[in-house]
Amino acid sequence: xxxxxxxxxxxxxxxxxxxxxxxxxxxxxxxxxxxxxxxxxxxxxxxxxxxxxxxxxxxxxxxxxxxxxxxxxxxxxxxxxxxxxxxxxxxxxxxxxxxxxxxxxxxxxxxxxxxxxxxxxxxxxxxxxxxxxxxxxxxxxxxxxxxxxxxxxxxxxxxxxxxxxxxxxxxxxxxxxxxxxxxxxxxxxxxxxxxxxxxxxxxxxxxxxxxxxxxxxxxx
Numbered sequence: 673x674x675x676x677x678x679x680x681x682x683x684x685x686x687x688x689x690x691x692x693x694x695x696x697x698x699x700x701x702x703x704x705x706x707x708x709x710x711x712x713x714x715x716x717x718x719x720x721x722x723x724x725x726x727x728x729x730x731x732x733x734x735x736x737x738x739x740x741x742x743x744x745x746x747x748x749x750x751x752x753x754x755x756x757x758x759x760x761x762x763x764x765x766x767x768x769x770x771x772x773x774x775x776x777x778x779x780x781x782x783x784x785x786x787x788x789x790x791x792x793x794x795x796x797x798x799x800x801x802x803x804x805x806x807x808x809x810x811x812x813x814x815x816x817x818x819x820x821x822x823x824x825x826x827x828x829x830x831x832x833x834x835x836x837x838x839x840x841x842x843x844x845x846x847x848x849x850x851x852x853x854x855x856x857x858x859x860x861x862x863x864x865x866x867x868x869x870x871x872x873x874x875x876x877x878x879x880x881x882x883x884x885x886x887x888x889x890x891x892x
Contacts, residue, residue, distance in 0.1 A: 697722030751784075767800070776806075783816070792822075799832075808841070815847060846877075856882040857889070864889040 683689065690699060699721045704714030719727075746762035749755030754765045758774040765771035765781045773789040774781075781787035785801040797803040797813045804820040806813075811827045813819035818829045821837040829835035831847030838845065854860035857880065864876045870891035880887040 695721055697725070808838075815850070818847070851877065851879060853879045853881060856880060857887060860887070860889050861892075864891055866891050 697720060700718040701721060701724060703717045703719045704712075705717045706713060707715035709715075747755065747764075749763075749765045749771060751766060751768040751770055753772060754767060754770040755763070755774070756769075756772045758765075758771050760771075760774050760777045760779060762778045763771055763774060763776070763781075764779070765774075765787065767782060767784045767786055769785045769788065770781050770783065771779065771787045771790070772785075774787055774791075776787070776790045776792045776795060778794045779787055779790060779792075780796045781790075781803065782798045783800040783802055785804070786799060787795070787797050787803045787806070788801075789805045790797075790803050791805075791807045792803075792809045792811065794809055795803065795806065795811045795813075797806075797819065799814065799816040799818050801816055802813050802818045802820065803811075803822070804817070806819050806822045808819070808822045808827060809825045811819055811822065811825065811829070813822075813827075813829045813835065815829065815831045815834050817833045817836060818831065819827065819835045819838065820833075822829075822835050824835075824838050824841040824843060826842045827835060827838060827840075827845065828843075829838070829845040829847075831850030833849065834847035835843075835845045852860075852863075854863070860876075860878050860880070864870050864878070866872060870876065872891065874891065876889045876891065877886060878889065879885075
């Protein structure tokens with residue numbers, strides 16, 4: 673039909689053009705298929721609207737991340753309600769509710785509810801509910817709830833709830849959940865050993881109350 677341009681112009685003049693409100697997935701659209709055996713190098717054909725929509729669907733994440741492609745404003749959220757209400761740029765959030773209400777920039781957050789209402793910049797958080805209302809910058813929090821309420825900068829926090837409500841900058845923090853306390857080296861070695869399941873060729877840190885300092889056990 674569309675080989676005849678007069679008919680095509682009559683379709684336009686007769687206002688027989690479909691709109692997004694009236695088009696059906698089974699409607700067809702003229703298509704030229706590359707074929708050197710036909711005049712002009714194209715074989716007249718057609719494609720349904722539904723098939724065309726599938727062909728032109730939103731690109732996959734891999735296609736977006738391929739060379740010379742960018743995520744809009746550097747944003748990538750995956751998970752139910754991840755990134756809801758957030759306004760930062762260069763933010764990556766993986767996990768349900770992650771980065772909700774975030775205003776920080778250059779943030780990477782992994783875990784359910786991680787970095788919710790975070791306002792700090794240049795941060796990496798890994799853990800469920802980590803960094804809730806954190807306002808510090810240049811921090812790394814590893815562990816559930818770590819650095820929640822933190823206002824310090826240049827802080828590294830390890831373990832569950834490490835650095836919660838911390839106000840000091842330039843700190844390395846271990847939670848007592850992942851940093852045990854023993855009276856002395858003998859007490860530590862009695863617990864941290866191969867018989868009890870410690871890993872060979874490893875070093876276990878603990879706080880020695882007799883020394884008032886951090887010490888280590890090499891399990892035997």
